[in-house]
Amino acid sequence: ARMIRSVWDEERLDEMTGGPQVMCNFLPWSHTYGAHSILHNMLDWGGTLYIDQGAPTPARLPEMLRNLKEVSTTQHTTVPAAWAALATELERDDQLAEVFFRRLVCMAYGGASMGQDIYERIQAVAVCITGERISLSAGYGATETAPTASNVHWPNDRMGLIGLPLPGNTFKMVPNAEKMELRVKGVNVTPGYFRNEAKTKEAFDEEGFYKLGDAVKFVDPDAPERGLAFDGRTAEEFKLANGTWVSAGTVRVQAVAATGGALSDAVVCGLNQNDIRLLGFVNEAWCKRLVGDDLPIEELIRHPAVHEKISAGLAVHNKAHPNVSARVARVLLQATAPLADNGEITEKGYINQSRTQALRQDQVDILYKDTGDLPDNLLIL
Incomplete structure (x- = not known):
C-alpha cells in the first residue's frame, strides 16, 4: 500500500x-x-x-x-x-x-x-x-x-x-521471440507457491526474478523515463501459416477500440491459418442506442447499422495496419457473451483467449469456413 x-x-x-x-x-x-x-x-x-x-x-x-x-x-x-x-x-x-x-x-x-x-x-x-x-x-x-x-x-x-517500477521493485527485460519479456524482483513479490516447489522453481529465473508472462516495450527508447507500454501476453502469441507472429493482445485492443464502442471485446483467432479473424462480442447497450431500439442480442448481431459501424471501424484499423500480422479479415458476432463461470473471463475481467476458443470451437470453424452458406452475423472485411 x-x-x-x-x-x-x-x-x-x-x-x-x-x-x-x-x-x-x-x-x-x-x-x-x-x-x-x-x-x-x-x-x-x-x-x-x-x-x-x-x-x-x-x-x-x-x-x-x-x-x-x-x-x-x-x-x-x-x-x-x-x-x-x-x-x-x-x-x-x-x-x-x-x-x-x-x-x-x-x-x-x-x-x-x-x-x-x-x-x-x-x-x-x-x-x-x-x-x-x-x-x-x-x-x-x-x-x-x-x-x-x-x-x-x-x-x-x-x-x-x-508506467515505471514502484520503489522497491526492479524490472528486467529479456528477449523472447520478437519481443521483450518482463520479469520483476522486489519486496512485494511472493517467495513462492505454497507446498509446490516445482511451480516455484518454474516461476523464477536464475537471478530470482519472477516471470510475469507479459511482453513490454519502451514508450520512447530514447527516453526510458517515459515508462513502459504493455506489449501483449507471451502465452497469447501465435504464428499464422506463413510463420508470421501475431500479438493477440495487441490486435484485440486495437480492433475493439477501432469500432468506437460497438464491440465490447473480441477473441483473436488464426493459429496456423492464413489470416486473422475475430469472434466479436457486441456492446449491447451501446448498439441498442445505435439502432434506436431495444432489440435482443440475436437481432443486434444481424442488424445492418451494427454491421456498418463495426465494418467501418475495422476498415480504418486495417488501413493503419495492413500487414497480415494485424489485419482483420472477418468477424463473427456472438449471440452469447463470454461467461466467467466457465472460464472465458478471468478474475480481472480479461477475456481468456485460448479457453474461449476451445469452448466455442464450432464458432471458430464457422469463422474459417470459406464455402457454402455463410451466417448473417458474419462480417467479411
Missing part, C-alpha cells in the same frame, strides 16, 4: 477533495486487487470505502449503477471491463454522470490493457460535466506481486501503459 501511494501527492489529492478520499468498489477481497489496492489502501489512507454489491455483468450492472448514483466518489479504480460498461452508461445517463464526476479527482485501471476508445469516451463525458479531463492512470502487476509492481503516476492521455 505504501509503495503504491509513495509516488502520489496525497496531500494534494486530499486538498482537492476537501477531505478524506471516498471510493465505491466491487472488486472482491478474495483477489489481491480488491484486497490490497483497494481495501488495504483505503484503510491505511484513512478514507471511506463503500462496498459495491454490483459488478460489470448483465445481471449485476444495474446495482452498480444505482450505487454510483448514491455515492459521489473522489476516486474510482477498477478493471477495464467495468470501465467499458460504465462508459456506455455515463454517455446515456446524465444523472449518473453528474454524481460520478461531482467530486472525482482521479481514476485508474488495472488487471488488463484498456483500449484508447474507452478512455476517450469517458473523458468526453467528463469534459461535458466538469469542463476538463480527469487523470486516468494505470497500475500493473500480478497476484504474485501483491499486486502492483509499477504504475503511471503522472498526467497521461495514452492507454496501454504500465
Whole structure:
C-alpha cells in the first residue's frame, strides 16, 4: 500500500477533495486487487470505502449503477471491463454522470490493457460535466506481486501503459521471440507457491526474478523515463501459416477500440491459418442506442447499422495496419457473451483467449469456413 501511494501527492489529492478520499468498489477481497489496492489502501489512507454489491455483468450492472448514483466518489479504480460498461452508461445517463464526476479527482485501471476508445469516451463525458479531463492512470502487476509492481503516476492521455517500477521493485527485460519479456524482483513479490516447489522453481529465473508472462516495450527508447507500454501476453502469441507472429493482445485492443464502442471485446483467432479473424462480442447497450431500439442480442448481431459501424471501424484499423500480422479479415458476432463461470473471463475481467476458443470451437470453424452458406452475423472485411 505504501509503495503504491509513495509516488502520489496525497496531500494534494486530499486538498482537492476537501477531505478524506471516498471510493465505491466491487472488486472482491478474495483477489489481491480488491484486497490490497483497494481495501488495504483505503484503510491505511484513512478514507471511506463503500462496498459495491454490483459488478460489470448483465445481471449485476444495474446495482452498480444505482450505487454510483448514491455515492459521489473522489476516486474510482477498477478493471477495464467495468470501465467499458460504465462508459456506455455515463454517455446515456446524465444523472449518473453528474454524481460520478461531482467530486472525482482521479481514476485508474488495472488487471488488463484498456483500449484508447474507452478512455476517450469517458473523458468526453467528463469534459461535458466538469469542463476538463480527469487523470486516468494505470497500475500493473500480478497476484504474485501483491499486486502492483509499477504504475503511471503522472498526467497521461495514452492507454496501454504500465508506467515505471514502484520503489522497491526492479524490472528486467529479456528477449523472447520478437519481443521483450518482463520479469520483476522486489519486496512485494511472493517467495513462492505454497507446498509446490516445482511451480516455484518454474516461476523464477536464475537471478530470482519472477516471470510475469507479459511482453513490454519502451514508450520512447530514447527516453526510458517515459515508462513502459504493455506489449501483449507471451502465452497469447501465435504464428499464422506463413510463420508470421501475431500479438493477440495487441490486435484485440486495437480492433475493439477501432469500432468506437460497438464491440465490447473480441477473441483473436488464426493459429496456423492464413489470416486473422475475430469472434466479436457486441456492446449491447451501446448498439441498442445505435439502432434506436431495444432489440435482443440475436437481432443486434444481424442488424445492418451494427454491421456498418463495426465494418467501418475495422476498415480504418486495417488501413493503419495492413500487414497480415494485424489485419482483420472477418468477424463473427456472438449471440452469447463470454461467461466467467466457465472460464472465458478471468478474475480481472480479461477475456481468456485460448479457453474461449476451445469452448466455442464450432464458432471458430464457422469463422474459417470459406464455402457454402455463410451466417448473417458474419462480417467479411
